[in-house]
Amino acid sequence: MATFTRSDDLRRAEFRDTNLSNARFVGADLTDVVMRGVEVRRTEIDAPWLPDGENFLRVNGVDVIPFVEAELNRRFPGREDRRATDPAGLRAAWAALEGTWAATLERVAAMPAGTVDVSVAGEWSFAQTLRHLVMATDTWLGRAIRELEQPYHPLGLANSDAEEDGLDMSIFTTDIPSYDEVLETRAGRTAMVRDFLATVTPEDLAAARTNPWSPQHPETILSCLRVILEEEWEHHRYAVRDLDLIEARRDA
Numbered sequence: 001m002a003t004f005t006r007s008d009d010l011r012r013a014e015f016r017d018t019n020l021s022n023a024r025f026v027g028a029d030l031t032d033v034v035m036r037g038v039e040v041r042r043t044e045i046d047a048p049w050l051p052d053g054e055n056f057l058r059v060n061g062v063d064v065i066p067f068v069e070a071e072l073n074r075r076f077p078g079r080e081d082r083r084a085t086d087p088a089g090l091r092a093a094w095a096a097l098e099g100t101w102a103a104t105l106e107r108v109a110a111m112p113a114g115t116v117d118v119s120v121a122g123e124w125s126f127a128q129t130l131r132h133l134v135m136a137t138d139t140w141l142g143r144a145i146r147e148l149e150q151p152y153h154p155l156g157l158a159n160s161d162a163e164e165d166g167l168d169m170s171i172f173t174t175d176i177p178s179y180d181e182v183l184e185t186r187a188g189r190t191a192m193v194r195d196f197l198a199t200v201t202p203e204d205l206a207a208a209r210t211n212p213w214s215p216q217h218p219e220t221i222l223s224c225l226r227v228i229l230e231e232e233w234e235h236h237r238y239a240v241r242d243l244d245l246i247e248a249r250r251d252a
Contacts, residue, residue, distance in 0.1 A: 006161075027161075048234040076100065076237065082229035087205070090225055091197045097232050098190060104240065105183075111243070112250070116179050120242040124157070127179050129239050130186045131157035135172075136231040137189040141196060143212045144224045155185045165213050193228060200225075 004010060049055070056063045073080040078096025081089065108116060108126055116127040124132060135156030142151025154173040163169045177185075205222040 048230070072237070076233065079233050082233055083226065084229075085205075085222065086202060087197070087200050090200070090205075090229075093229055094194060094197055097229065097236075098194070100236060101190075101232075104236065104243075107243065111247070115243075115246060118242075118246055120245050123238065123242060126239055126243065127182050128157055129235050130182050131155055131177075132159075133232065133235055134182075134185050134189050136235075137193060137228060139212050140224045140228045140231075141189075141193060144209050144219060145196070145221050147209070153185055153189070155181065197225075 045057075047057070050057060050065050051069055055065065057065050057068075078093065078100060081093035081096055084090045084093045117125045119125045119128075134153055135158050138151045138153060138156055142148045150171070152171045154171060155177050156172055158167055158169065158172060200221070205220065205225075207221050209219045209221055209224055211217045211219045
């Protein structure tokens with residue numbers, strides 16, 4: 001099986017009458033890709049940045065992004081509030097998100113022991129997803145908004161390319177924490193966001209901040225908070241997707 005990685009540059013490559021069935025693209029940049037006369041039965045696309053900017057995803061000439069967004073908002077009540085622009089809206093958005101996660105945590109607690117550590121198709125397990133959200137909160141609330149020099153909890157879990165983006169990976173533990181430890185740390189980070197939103201003002205939201213991954217791109221406290229909301233909703237979607245698959249396999 002051929003494997004192409006970040007060091008391979010396939011920009012402007014042309015695949016003509018090529019068999020790509022059962023191929024898997026992970027973290028790949030498919031911006032401006034054009035497909036003509038392709039067979040796409042049972043094809044699955046997961047692209048969390050679909051609504052950004054002037055993006056479109058056309059299938060047979062129809063932009064499907066509005067339909068995808070509407071369906072995701074229907075499936076996950078409160079998701080549409082992630083783009084709130086004022087303190088009251090942000091507080092409501094976070095409250096809805098906390099309620100959604102609480103229901104999912106209850107669902108997981110009722111599933112067989114060990115479910116939280118099951119990985120589906122190489123993706124993060126449920127426990128690992130919660131650990132990553134600890135790291136995401138530390139990045140965008142602690143590092144970006146509060147401008148702390150070292151905001152990271154050692155239990156957090158970073159993306160595999162975070163070191164290339166300048167993150168000191170020695171901060172994080174190489175031990176596997178218990179699920180109870182994960183829940184406790186996650187609850188603490190969730191409360192940090194809630195407490196920050198409780199007192200944030202419109203003037204605070206407009207304050208300039210530095211993007212922790214791309215300093216050349218300006219941010220505001222508002223945009224940082226919206227990144228946190230996006231991270232939360234997207235990873236919740238991933239988690240629910242995998243829990244559904246785990247249950248389906250168990251019941252098969």
